[in-house]
Amino acid sequence: MALISVDEALERLLQGTVALPAEGVDLTEANGRVLASDLAATRTQPPFPASAMDGYAVRAADLAHPPATLTVIGEAPAGHGYSGKVLTGEAVRIFTGAPVPDGTDAILIQENAQRDGDTVTALETVSKGQFVRPAGLDFHAGEVLLRAGTRIGFRELALAAAMNHARLPVHRRPRVAILATGDELVPPGTEPGPNQIIASNHAGVAALVEDCGGTPIHLGIAPDRPEALNERIAAAREANADVLVTLGGASVGDHDLVQDALGGAGMALAFWRIAMRPGKPLMAGHIDDMRVLGLPGNPVSSLVCSLLFLRPLMDALLGRPPAPRVGETLPLAVGVGANDQREDYLRAALTHDAEGVEQVTPFPRQDSSMLATLAQADALVIRPPHAPPLAAGARVPILRLPRSRG
Ligand SMILES: Nc1nc2c(c(=O)[nH]1)N[C@H]1C(S)=C(S)[C@@H](COP(=O)(O)OP(=O)(O)OC[C@H]3O[C@@H](n4cnc5c(N)ncnc54)[C@H](O)[C@@H]3O)O[C@H]1N2
């Protein structure tokens, strides 16, 4: 089978993918979830003209020539309000958030007022509307403020609460079963045998699944035996996985048994082997409605392919619009050589030159086993197939890597 392009592979992977059904969750459980329908305000906020300051509700015209003394006829704390009408020469003691009483049109802040028993003297003028939040300043009932496909974060959560939604319609979280394969692998925290290494890919992929809003299902490490693989593939189906991610065993070696096992379980192959580095042996298909993504075993390959393929698949399952793969370009700080037929994703550092212009430096060594350089990288430089050599200063497409603070 010939190598297919990254774009073609993405298209085949996402073909026919529909968003998972909606479910209702309490606001307290909604952080990180993706809205399944548009959300409109059920109320107007603020519902009444409200004071933005502690002070006195006044008629601005009364204070045209300070100092002006007014009679304090009542009090309006937040949550209560003053029910009477305020006439000329009168004021109401008011606190932040309280409804502005009838007849008043501005707030005199208490720092500019002198209280003396039943009277208050304004030391400054105020303009009409000063420190008054008109009704609906924030939003009006019926306004759609959050769209389907929006990922709920701390800001959206507070807004949904203010709109008086106690439960939110969100897409069910994609369930992603993750299966590491290979006799050479032992779990982190155990002592490897003489020819073994620590399995790392499942941990990174599971974290990415969580970051994308999915639930990882850990299927452990299957040794290179067909029965062991068959057993774990069956376990993925029993766990109702929406996606099965296999790690390793995707290439052409005698011990790369994954594709055979998946084929035996009824997988319809969408593609195998793509024109990408790292990630050549990537494979995709489906067993009934369970998607299958066969990631290459090399650690950097599996994580870069997760970013480029698993992330958009998760977005599609969550009803989110696909993020553009390429968009930004930056100047190279150093020259790069010509590329071959595989689209290359080079781990790179972002820095600023003397003029403060951001620039990108690909690391000199790009072996797909080197996880340390992936963790150090700020971005991936994308080199299209057959790209010519480029000198320092040439602009190249980049993909910023998600980074935790710190
Ligand atoms: N003759 C050829 N050999 C290889 C080709 C090829 O086209 N012809 N492709 C190479 C490329 S490119 C890649 S990428 C690798 C991927 O092969 P597999 O997907 O079959 O991966 P494995 O052989 O199982 O493992 C490769 C490498 O990664 C380590 N590994 C595997 N799983 C994990 C894990 N969960 N955590 C950490 N490390 C893992 C494994 O020990 C190997 O070192 O094939 C090339 N070969």
Ligand code: MOO
């Ligand atoms: O494609 Mo492999 O992922 O070059 O190492």
